[in-house]
Amino acid sequence: MADLTTKYLGLTLRNPIVVASSGLTNSVDDIVELDKNGAGAVVLKSIFEEQILLEAAHSLKKAQKDGMIYAEYSETLDYIDEHIKEKELGSYLDLIREVKSKVMIPVIASVNCISAREWTTFARQIENAGADALELNIFVMPFNFDANSIEKEQVYYDIVNKVKELVSIPVSIKISPYFANLGRVITRLEEHGADGVVMFNRFASPDIDINALKVTSAEVLSHPFEIANSLRWVAIMAKHLKMDIAASTGIHDGEAVIKQLLAGATVTQMASAIYKNGPDHIVTVLKFVNDWMEKHGYNYIDQFRGKLSQGKMEHPEVYERMQFMRYFSEIK
Numbered sequence: 001m002a003d004l005t006t007k008y009l010g011l012t013l014r015n016p017i018v019v020a021s022s023g024l025t026n027s028v029d030d031i032v033e034l035d036k037n038g039a040g041a042v043v044l045k046s047i048f049e050e051q052i053l054l055e056a057a058h059s060l061k062k063a064q065k066d067g068m069i070y071a072e073y074s075e076t077l078d079y080i081d082e083h084i085k086e087k088e089l090g091s092y093l094d095l096i097r098e099v100k101s102k103v104m105i106p107v108i109a110s111v112n113c114i115s116a117r118e119w120t121t122f123a124r125q126i127e128n129a130g131a132d133a134l135e136l137n138i139f140v141m142p143f144n145f146d147a148n149s150i151e152k153e154q155v156y157y158d159i160v161n162k163v164k165e166l167v168s169i170p171v172s173i174k175i176s177p178y179f180a181n182l183g184r185v186i187t188r189l190e191e192h193g194a195d196g197v198v199m200f201n202r203f204a205s206p207d208i209d210i211n212a213l214k215v216t217s218a219e220v221l222s223h224p225f226e227i228a229n230s231l232r233w234v235a236i237m238a239k240h241l242k243m244d245i246a247a248s249t250g251i252h253d254g255e256a257v258i259k260q261l262l263a264g265a266t267v268t269q270m271a272s273a274i275y276k277n278g279p280d281h282i283v284t285v286l287k288f289v290n291d292w293m294e295k296h297g298y299n300y301i302d303q304f305r306g307k308l309s310q311g312k313m314e315h316p317e318v319y320e321r322m323q324f325m326r327y328f329s330e331i332k
């Protein structure tokens with residue numbers, strides 16, 4: 001048997017298959033099942049900044065009623081959506097505690113956030129509840145066309161600074177590929193203290209039903225071909241980063257896991273493939289990785305990790321080729 005042990009965010013994982021933040025990681029029973037099937041680690045379903053602010057606002061209202069002076073904080077109510085339920089923070093912390101008491105694998109909590117505001121104090125409670133690390137899913141939709149990209153990117157660095165100040169567990173940042181200067185943003189996240197980067201989040205997208213003339217939702221689950229963009233950027237960024245890289249999006253089987261490790265990923269995150277095939281898909285993926293390593297004479301992952309990253313390539317430009325001239329000339 002090959003040794004699949006992997007270090008991610010300073011934690012020791014028995015293998016590089018991390019179950020991505022999703023509905024798969026929202027209950028103790030489901031996580032126990034993922035653990036039984038061999039997951040290397042799990043990222044819990046995200047709690048949203050707005051949920052945290054909602055409960056904070058609820059406490060503030062009570063504080064105001066009790067004659068305490070916190071009125072200025074009520075601006076946080078701007079964020080609150082009527083569908084967001086209260087009392088979820090306590091449940092989230094309970095989930096962390098209970099999962100930690102039931103499984104040995106690392107448990108990474110997740111917050112979906114858009115600012116470095118008051119929600120950040122909750123990060124400390126997440127740490128105290130026993131989470132091994134914290135993944136921050138940050139995406140600020142660039143609706144405000146008046147702000148320039150530097151201002152928009154600053155939000156990401158402010159969040160990293162603030163959260164790293166508050167917690168001592170490792171913090172990884174889950175980002176989208178949609179930045180004017182993606183590579184620089186990622187290197188700056190590291191400069192600001194991020195311990196890892198998750199490349200990339202995949203968004204819920206709109207679609208249009210041309211018969212019903214309605215806006216609908218595009219497919220929730222990914223397809224294997226969607227790995228391409230993450231693979232390119234993992235390969236490009238590997239030589240520029242000391243922090244860990246978690247590859248995400250379109251990783252559906254053992255072959256995809258090996259591709260991402262060869263590109264330089266520290267771990268691979270998987271959601272859609274487990275939704276489609278069930279938790280025992282992890283067993284199949286692990287067997288494939290093990291068999292491939294044995295076939296190629298690798299005893300452990302660091303022997304081949306990053307072997308096909310851009311920094312190690314004789315022709316590094318293969319990862320930079322974006323236009324179609326060559327393909328057009330080859331396709332008759």
Ligand SMILES: Cc1cc2nc3c(=O)[nH]c(=O)nc-3n(C[C@H](O)[C@H](O)[C@H](O)COP(=O)(O)O)c2cc1C
Pocket residue numbers: 020021022023045046047110112137174200201202220221222223248249250251269270271272273
């Ligand atoms: C049903 C569903 C729920 C998700 N919920 C979250 C979430 O709460 N937080 C988060 O960071 N990502 C969430 N994601 C995104 C996944 O973590 C992952 O980044 C994305 O699905 C791409 O990986 P995949 O191709 O393996 O599915 C969700 C994905 C799905 C399909």
